[in-house]
Each structure stands twice: as C-alpha cells, then as structure tokens.
Amino acid sequence: MGMKHIESERGQSGDKSAAPWQHAVEDVVSALAETAVARDQRGGTAKVERDLLRASGLLGLSVPRELGGLGANWQQTLDVARRFARVDSSIAHLFAFHHLMLATIRLFGQRSQWQPWTEQTLEQRWFWGNALNPLDKSTLAEPQADGGYVFSGRKSFCSGASDSDRLVASALHPGGHLLIGVVPTRRPGITVLGDWDNMGQRQTDSGTVVFDRVAVAAHEMLTDPGPLSTPFACLRPLLAQLILAHIYLGLGEVGFAEARQFTLAQGRPWLASSAATSAEDPYILSHYGEFQLELEGARLLLVHAAAAFDQAWQRGPELTEAERGEVAIAVATAKIATTRAGLDVVHRMFDVTGARATAAALRLDRFWRNLRVHSLHDPVDYKVRELGDWALNGRLPQPSFYS
Amino acid sequence: MGMKHIESERGQSGDKSAAPWQHAVEDVVSALAETAVARDQRGGTAKVERDLLRASGLLGLSVPRELGGLGANWQQTLDVARRFARVDSSIAHLFAFHHLMLATIRLFGQRSQWQPWTEQTLEQRWFWGNALNPLDKSTLAEPQADGGYVFSGRKSFCSGASDSDRLVASALHPGGHLLIGVVPTRRPGITVLGDWDNMGQRQTDSGTVVFDRVAVAAHEMLTDPGPLSTPFACLRPLLAQLILAHIYLGLGEVGFAEARQFTLAQGRPWLASSAATSAEDPYILSHYGEFQLELEGARLLLVHAAAAFDQAWQRGPELTEAERGEVAIAVATAKIATTRAGLDVVHRMFDVTGARATAAALRLDRFWRNLRVHSLHDPVDYKVRELGDWALNGRLPQPSFYS
C-alpha cells in the first residue's frame, strides 16, 4: 500500500483523485491551450471558449446535485478555476465569476429566486455575467410603485458581461445604499459596450455596461436578506477574494512550469559558471528553491482558506459573525500570499530562462501582464493592514465587498 | 456545535485539545518562565530545570504506551518543544534532543538494544545527551577483538551532554566511516567540559566532550542496521531538522507575542502619525500583518511536514526511498520557512515596540540571540538549493546527517 501521497508539488499541481468532472476539465484545458497565445494577442470576447464551457457542463459545477448540478464544493470548484488559470487566466476568471454570481443569488436572495434561476442555468446553459462593481456609483435605481426599480447609468469593470445570459447588476438607491438585481443581459435598455482592452486579462470582457432606463422587477431584486445582510451573506466577498487567490496561484504555477521547461530544455550555463548545465548552476537552483518555497507556502494557506470557507458555507444561515471573521482572516492571508508568490514568480521567471524566453511568439510575458492587472482588483496594502489589525488588536475584518 | 475551530492564531498558538500531558507541560512552562531571563544571563547548566523535566514525566513523551511512555506522536512531541521554546529555547532544545536520541537508538539499532534502553529511560528518568556531531572528525574508534571499540578524542557541539545519563556518541572507524555508540555519561574516560558560553542558546550545554580511551562494548554499538542505513533509518536527520524548525517557529511566535504586548501596553504613536494610539498606526499595523503572514505560512508548512513525518514513521522499515524523499522535501520547506519567519520577527519586532523595549532588564534581545545562534546549525542556503534541485530536476535530497 504505502503512505498516502503527500501533496508537495513541483510548482504545478495536478488534481490527484479523479473527480467525475476531471475529463471535462482536461478537455477544456486542452482546447484552451491550443489558442491561448493567439487569443491573448487578439483580446476581445472568447465566444468559442465560452460556448465550450457551456457545452462542458462545468457551468453547473458548484450547483448541488439535488438541483441537478455536479455538486462540487467550493474548494473543488476553485481548483478547477486554478487549473484553467494555468492555461488561460481570462477564461478562469469568467468561469469562476459565473459561479460567484450563482453564489450571490444564493446568499443575497430567497430560495424562490435562486432555485429556479439555478435550475434554468443548467437547463439553458446560462453563462452569468457581472455588473456589480460597488465602487462605481454612477448607476442609479429609481423606485417604482410596484416595488420594482428602473436602473440608469453606466457600470465599469463588468467582467463577463459580453455574451452573458444573465447579469447581476448593482445600482444606488436614492437613499444611498446599494441595491442588487438580476436581469437578462438581452433586456431592452442594456448595452454591453465591449470596450475592454487592457494589457492583461485580455479576454475577460471587463468593460462597461450601459443601463438606459432598465426595468428590474421586484422579484428580480436581491433584497431579502440582501447584500452583506447577515454573516452568511457576508461570505460573498470572501468567495470573490478566494477566486482571485486561486487564479493568482494558478498564474504563479504556470510561470514556474514554463520557466522550468525552458531551463531544462534550453538553458545554458553562464560563462562564469562552473556548472555543466544550467540546471546545475547554484544560483539557478537557488531561484527554483525560492519559487518552490513561496508557491508551496501560498498553496497551503490557500487550501486552508478554501477548507475553512467550505466549512462556513455548510453552516448556512447559522454562521456567526466570529466564525465568518475567522474565515475572512484565512482568506485574507491566502490572498496576500498568493498575490506575492504569484507576482514574484511571473516577474522573476525570466532570470532562470535567459533571453530566448522573451521571444514575442511565446508571449511568456502574458503571465505577468495577467497577474499584474488582476492583482489590482483591490490593494494588497489594505489586506495586510486588515491582517495586522486582527493580529495586533484582535479585530475581525469589517465586512465589505472587498473583505 | 458550530464550526470546528479554524487554526489561525495570532502569533501564539495554544494547543487546542487538552492532551493528557497538557498540565505537566504548562507546569514546566510556568516554572521556566519565572527564571528564563535570569538564566539567559547566567548561562551554564540548567540543573533545576532539567530535574523538573525528569520529574514531569515528559522525557517519556514520545515513548510508545506499550513501553510505558506517554505515547505522543512526533507532531505532539515537537509541539511541546515549540511550546517550551516560547519561554526558553535552550530547555526546548535539550528536551527535543533527548527525544531525538531515543529516536536515534530506535532507528539505528536493534530492538534488543532500544527496548531496554527506552524502558530504563522511563524507570530511571534518564536524560539523554548528544555527542554525535558528524562534522567534527576528531574522535576515533579503535576496534577491539571482542567486537567493541575504544573511543578517543574530542567532540564539539555536544548539546545536553552535561548532567546527562546516557550519551549517543560518534567516532570515526579507521576505515573512515562513522560509528555510533551509546554510553553512560559517567563511564570512566568521559569528561564533559562544560565550556559552552555563547551569545545565545546559553543553557544548551553545547560544549565539548572528551573521550579518553572510552570502552564501548559491541552491544552498545548502533551498527545494525546502523546510521543512515535504510530509508527508515534516514528519518533521523529529518527529525533533527524538524526539531529545529519547531524551535525556530516557537521563537518567532514569542517574539511576536512579546512585541504585541509591548505595543498594546506601552506603544505611543509617533509625532508625525495621525493615529490616536500606536496600535492604530498604519505602519505598525502593516508590520503586524507581515509578521502574521510569515508566521502563519511557516506554521502551516510545519504542520504539514510534521504530519508527513509521523506518517513515514508509522510505515517503519517498509518506508521507501521515494517516500522518505518526499518527507525530506516537506521538512526542508518548513525548515527554511521557519528560519526566515522566525529570524525576521525577532529582528524586526523592535520596530513596533520602540526604544523602551530595549531595556536590559527585559532581555528581549534573547529571542534574536537564541534564534541567530540556533539557525546556524546548518546553512539555509543549501536547504534552498536542495529544494531547488527537487523543484527543477526532480531530485530527492541525498540523505546525510543534515538532509
């Protein structure tokens, strides 16, 4: 028999036990890999790949079996996102944010709302998009007599809105608080501008959505229990943070893997080196040791945080503020560690590959561009501060859309 | 009910579930704490504290229940060492190395050897000391006609030799290979010089032992299977490394805890700070966030490595080279991380306490002095290289007394 396999991977982790969806995942991965470089160059909407995801059934990955989904827990779902991130972090983001939207309706709405929406998601292969950016306060919600609202304005950074079937959209109530509703993307008045053109994460369609007097019915509003209303509802931002952390780690892991392949296949020892090959050079070995160290540390923190999150999710509405707070700390820790480790590897990987790895055709800079862009979602400085406030003062993070 | 407690400690971890030996541990801790500062100043042999350990029964902590011991696994045993390190890292070292000696006879010798020795350890409250330093090649073993040897020479860095009852001693065979024997410390010809006087780890008695034609009988020699003879026997250096990692982490944790107490009780915001208290200062919070991040990362890596080690230990002689190699990687990773995190915290803790924490009476510099000395056991550069060689080339560490 022997001892259980100890997870201590060389920069790139395969998922050990074959989950039922493993084949579907690897099929998508293979397809993504073939075109990832070309699509990074092109940018725009990854229509073919989005349809591939629709066809794969993986848009139902986090949906409980009793509703017809694949029944993965969050750790499993996000490990798939991390796997995708190793070949295409834009698609990984769209995939994970789709599941975040499904979690959002679950956490902020009523069963009478999220159950049918979820079921329809499976039946009609809906891809959910995001129009929720709470920092952009330029969309307003005008209350209607029937309890519904009319949304007007522009919303920026709407990842995955293009080619989506449903949008989770936010707007400001005249009283100043945030309202969230669910609308079909094709509803009259909604225009998805497709104006995302960035140095990284180029196929996330994180552009602008314009709302021109869009009617949102009362039953489409997520007001009961509503956004960030209970400790359980406050898991939503933690899931968002956890998604980012998985994508950052996946990017760090692919940077490591690509560098390694380069060193082994094409590395040549520097003329002042006494090593016979690049792979025996003391400084090259040192760099790989450092990469491994930081990736492995981040990996364990992430596994720990994801397990804590799943445990809290299982608790449902019983979840207390303190319990939620402890998950928040675990997630914040993992978020900082994956940001740091990932950025460091994709920035420094070239020190171990040498100049030939910078050929434009390889586009190995895309890992840095993707992570650099994605890591700006919210500032790591304030995550460190949050962690420090807990470590020093014992204060749990104040729930917000970013903590 | 509620969710299982998530381990995410604020720099200082209590052991959650009360183990049967918890009271004994806390009693020792309290006693150590009262005199730790004075003993750091004085140096020399901690006779009173060594007898306290003898009386506590904790010298049998790692001994299996079937032999009359407390039956703790290695993770539990080393967590006690880490707990001790938070008040007195010299005693922690002596305690842990005693258990390392018990593991040594188990791994390098025959049951007919280690079983009676272990039983006598419990009955007679033996404290084991170390005279094994394989880097010091000045002790020679002269073969005798009856299969025994005569040891002659000096051995340096013999932690815990003073006031010990049994020594695990090494000497060079005329053929050049290392031999290890077990001898009563009071055997004629053995002199423990008591010449350890260092800037840190001041009560570890890591001085010189002189062997003046010391007879070591054949049945006292650990030659079957012998040092580093099998993958299972090669767990010995990994246990030594794991001990160091636990002590380094304990030192980092106490540095954090003492700094925190200082900031909360005596900190004053700098005149250019807009914060009302030191504990609200953005930079102070940042430092604590960084401390927490690195300690927590090191902690998870250490827990992972200790669990892997226990699993391998359970495998016994069946353990394969590859399995042992994977444990070696986990241990190396944890060793580097705890060295770095610990050193960083005990070095930078003063940045968050301010100048008053440097009063000589507090001796808060002892954490740095202890960790600085202890971290020189073997160079972290070569651990990083070892990790890199695995990460890049897939090579498992070559077993030695340091890897």
Added chain:
Amino acid sequence: MGMKHIESERGQSGDKSAAPWQHAVEDVVSALAETAVARDQRGGTAKVERDLLRASGLLGLSVPRELGGLGANWQQTLDVARRFARVDSSIAHLFAFHHLMLATIRLFGQRSQWQPWTEQTLEQRWFWGNALNPLDKSTLAEPQADGGYVFSGRKSFCSGASDSDRLVASALHPGGHLLIGVVPTRRPGITVLGDWDNMGQRQTDSGTVVFDRVAVAAHEMLTDPGPLSTPFACLRPLLAQLILAHIYLGLGEVGFAEARQFTLAQGRPWLASSAATSAEDPYILSHYGEFQLELEGARLLLVHAAAAFDQAWQRGPELTEAERGEVAIAVATAKIATTRAGLDVVHRMFDVTGARATAAALRLDRFWRNLRVHSLHDPVDYKVRELGDWALNGRLPQPSFYS
C-alpha cells in the same frame, strides 16, 4: 548666488547645465515621445527615428572635438542615452551601442583605422551596428593569404544591424580565439534578417546577421592591439555594462514619473483609507518613498561609476590592470543597483496607479517588458558574485566581454 543645486531628483532628472547639444537632444526626445507607444506595438526597424538621429548630429556626440565631434565625455554621452530611455529605450540602446562601436574601434584598433572611420562617421552620418555577440560561436573566420579573413556563419542578437552603415562583427579563428572586424553592412554576402520580434526592446533590431563568405580585409581587422588585449582595451566591456545601467535607470525613472502622474491625476484613495486623496494615503506615500530611495541610490552609484570610467578613459594606454579593476567594481555595483531599482519600480508602479493604468492604449507595461528583456543581457547573479569576490577576497574581476 545661493547654494549650488543639490542633485536629488524626484525620480526624473533633468540635465542641469545646458550642454551645447541639449536642444538637439530635446528635439529628438519630443519626436520619439509622439510615436513611442505606436512603435512599441509595431516593432520592426525605426527607420524614421534612426534618420532623425543621423540628422541630429548626435551620432557624433562622443567623438572628440579634434575629430569634428561634439566632444562629450562618456558620462555626458550616456546621460543622453538615459534621457532617451525615458521615452524610448529601444532607440536609447541603438544610440548608445553606436557609440560603443566607435569606442570599440578606438580601443581594439590602430589610429590609422579608427581615425578615418570616425571621420567618415561624421561626414557620411554612419550609424554603426553590432554583430559581435561573443557567446554565439557559429560564425567562423577563414584566414586568407593576404592577411584578411572570410567570415561565414550566423550571428544572433545583432542589435542595430538593420539600417546600419557599418558593422563590428566577430568570428572565431580556427585556433579558437575571437576575431573582430569592421565591414560595410551592405558588403556582398551579408544579410540582415530582420527577425527580431520580442516582448520588449522591440525596435532594437537585435536579430540575426548571416555571413555568406564575407571578405574582411586585413586592414579591417581589429587585431592590433586587439580585443581585450590591454587594460585600456578592457574598458570596452565596462562601457557596454555602463550603457545597460544607464538604460535601466532611465526605464526606472520613467516608470516612476508615469506612475506619479497617474497617482496625482487619477488616483482615488481606497475605501478603507482615511486619506482624502490617493496622494496622502500612508501606503502610497511609502511606496513612493521606497521608489525614490532605490532610484536615488542607484543614481549616485551610476554617477560615481561613469566618472570613474571617464577618468580611466582619459588615462589611455597607461591604464593599469588595478585601475581598470577598480572601475570594473564601480560599474558592476552600479549595474546591479540599476537593474534592481529599475525592475522593482516598473514591476510595482501599478500598485500606486491602480487598475486604470493598465489600459492597453497606454502600454505602460512596456517599461517592464523593455527592462525585463534588456536585463537578461547577462545574469545579475554573477555580477553579485563578482562583487562578492572582490569584497571578500580582494579579487578584481577577470576581464571578459561581460565584466
């Protein structure tokens, strides 16, 4: 009167005293700035800009006045390269390497060679290109009866070969040593492939030159005193290193300047910040302090190294090994510091600009791409080792094409 201006710039230095060529420089800078973003996207040969340099007279900047040049010393010449690097590091590289080629003929050849070539450079506005890469050993030199050679083979990383008028080319003598000759780029048998397409430094034309039995006459060979033949000749690699350092610093400075403009104009304080503006946020201020610190430190080391280099250059053939060695140490120090500071700023500048600075239209990632590519010229690890060998063992660097 007042005190002499103290050079302590905010990340971007203007040249204080207006040199006679200052207007020409600023004209080129303005022209480059207008198209830099577009040309970074396009890649290829910067024909218009190269002709602009030809017309500017700046290709004669380092040429002594007695030969009709502008008579700038090396510090002045390289400060112009650094100034160019702040708007276009490809052009900066081509410009500086042109001057490196002029230095090469001066250092490796006879006056009867370099004087007419230098004069023709001014008269005919020659732009010199590089086909010297000593690490690529695939070009061979076949000795001819008349003392000349025939060069055959391919040479990689030939910066500035496209659209050049003269090439400094290297080839291996059958005996194994490196030979260097000067040839018109349009000589029959020479093909400049124009195959450079990299993630950064996209307009440096650092592609392949093919030599198909190219005749190089005896009087075109730089064999007296020859490559790296004397301490004075060994200044050549130091000039190359110094050029790199100036370009790296220029890139760090422009990264800083662009980030600053962004923070001031568009920064918004994070929601958890108590600062009124982004520019008052404690962590943002901290980042700028760190950027300033590392850039200023690198700047002083670079100024020191350039001054040492000019002093050594003035010494001419009298220069001793020891004197050359001290310059090598100063240059190595500056090279490491500018690499580190530059890379750090262009990598982390996005932490202080926020996500909007990642819009593709701005191409602010080009500073990172350019510096990342350029910093792979030779490994910084071995520069640090070189410095360490001097610091510890008092050994001066062994002259090579990289030290």
Added chain:
Amino acid sequence: MGMKHIESERGQSGDKSAAPWQHAVEDVVSALAETAVARDQRGGTAKVERDLLRASGLLGLSVPRELGGLGANWQQTLDVARRFARVDSSIAHLFAFHHLMLATIRLFGQRSQWQPWTEQTLEQRWFWGNALNPLDKSTLAEPQADGGYVFSGRKSFCSGASDSDRLVASALHPGGHLLIGVVPTRRPGITVLGDWDNMGQRQTDSGTVVFDRVAVAAHEMLTDPGPLSTPFACLRPLLAQLILAHIYLGLGEVGFAEARQFTLAQGRPWLASSAATSAEDPYILSHYGEFQLELEGARLLLVHAAAAFDQAWQRGPELTEAERGEVAIAVATAKIATTRAGLDVVHRMFDVTGARATAAALRLDRFWRNLRVHSLHDPVDYKVRELGDWALNGRLPQPSFYS
C-alpha cells in the same frame, strides 16, 4: 601620478588624505579597541575613555580654527564618529553628540553666548551632554522676574549627561512651547541618575536627569533666535540625523569587516558545497556581494548628504527654507539607507561566519544590539513617508526635532 583613487572600499573605509587630527583619532581608536568588548559587557560610564577624548583635543574638532579649534567641517567630524563607531559605537555617539551640542548653541543662540562657551570648551576641555529630549514633556520651565527660568522635572534619554561639564537642557514653557537652556552639569538641583542599562549602546549613559528647581539665567537661555526658529537653525535636527546615519554605517562596516575576517580565517565550506574553501563558496560570495552593494550605496548617499549639509552650514543665516529642505531630503535618504544596510549586515553577518562566531567571548552580537537600539531613535517608516511625500507631492519635510 595615475588616476585619483576611486573610493570603492571593501566594507571599511580608511580616510584617504591624512588630516592633521588623524593620529589623534587612531590613538583613540586603538585605546577603545582594547577594551570595547569588556566595556560592552560592563556598561556604565566610560570615564577613562571620555577623559581620553578630552585629552585628545578631538572635542574641539568641529570648532573653527579662528576660535582655536581643529576646524574640521561636518563631513570630516562625522567621519571621525563613523571611524569610532567601527570600534565602539557608544563612544562614537557621545563624541558626535558633544559636537551636536556645540552646533546647537551656535544655531539657536547668540554669538555672545556660543563664542565664550565654545572657547571655554577648548580651554577647560568641557564634554557636553544632552538633556534635550523634546518628546519627554515632563520638565517644566517656570519664568522668573529677571528673564530667567526655573527648571523642574525629569528628562529621559539624556545621552552623555553623566560625567559631562555642560548640559543642553529643554523644558516646557507654561505656554506650551519648548525652551532650551545651557547649564553646568554640577549646578545645584541637577541629578544625573546613571540609570541607563540597555541591551545595546551600553556606555552612552542615556539615562535620566532630574531637575529640582534648577535656576537657568536669562543669558543661559537659547531664545534668540531660538530652537527651530529659522531655516539655518533648522539645520540642527538634520545634523542629529546625519550623526545617526554615520554611526549606523560605521556599525554596518565593522560587521562586514569582522565577518570577512572570520570567513577568511576560520570559514569551512559546507559539506554539500563543491568549493575548496568557504571563501569560494557561491552562496558565501553572493552574501558578500549583497553586503558590499548595500553598504556602498549607503556610503555614497551619506557622502552626498554630508556634503550638502556642509554647503548649507556655510550659507549661514542666508539659508532659505527650500535649500534647507533639499538638505533634509538628502539626509533622510542617507538615514534610511544606512539604517537598512547597517541592520541587514549586522543581522545576517552570521550567515557567512558560521556558528563559531557566536562564542560569547567575541561578543559579535554587540553590533546588532548597538544598531538595533540606536536605530529606534525615530521610526524609519516615517522617514520613508517623508521621502515619499517629497517624491510624490514635492513637499519638503516639515522641520521638527526629527526631520
């Protein structure tokens, strides 16, 4: 002949041109070196060494020749302090703060005050002490009818008060502003407690001075122009900062030098190293390269700052706010760099010496203890912020006793 010596030292700089006071300095250095280890252990007042300084004439080093002094400028004076710091940083501090007190009377008082005091300093070999700590607000000044004051209260961190002849003392005016007076240390009512006992800087006598209704005459008060009253007067805190920076650098330099000596004389390559000696080990070389890099960078920044300071001092009362501000930036930059470089070297030096360097008899930990304590004078975080505020917002530091 040859080229001017380029300053690029191996960790420890000798002063190149023999100044007239060079012999006196080296005599003091030799004497200090003999007893430095023992005195670090003992602590207390360095009476013998203070008298040695009195006898050496070096207490008049910064005094202009026209007043009978040695006429050194500040750069020269502080280089002597840095030289002292390489053998005894407590004495270096007392020496430098004595000169700071002389500068204080010059900057805050009238010629009719500072000229006779300065002349008496030379004639009677006064050693000045410090009782000025502006952060300790517990000493009050009661105005008297004759324009004088009565000082009452306690003052902490009074470096060099023990065995001093004159004190510069501060007290709070009932109106809340700081007043500064000069008093003979032996004046009735003054008690120097001698209660300094710290982990580092053990012979700086930085303890408490008690004022029990001490009369300070009007002509002893530094009220015209008064503390921090003009840009020129505001040079005082910059001199204090510059002193600290010189001592920090000196400590880093001696850490480097002692480590180097250890590596060369006693280092042994690690068993996994392929190097023949420790001094050829690639990682050891790397560490020395890093030490050299950071020390040299700090050194150049310090030289630059000291030159700027001297230039500003020469300007006298003409000095403008902007000019003073630029010096403040140069000094802040040097202060951060020397703090970082110094701390890093004295913390990490043991990584290149190995365990034998930790023997208590060597007390090599004293460099860390001294620098760790001294670097807490004022927080480096806020110096970085100050620098950032200038780099980003163009704001010159607000003068205070720490900037």
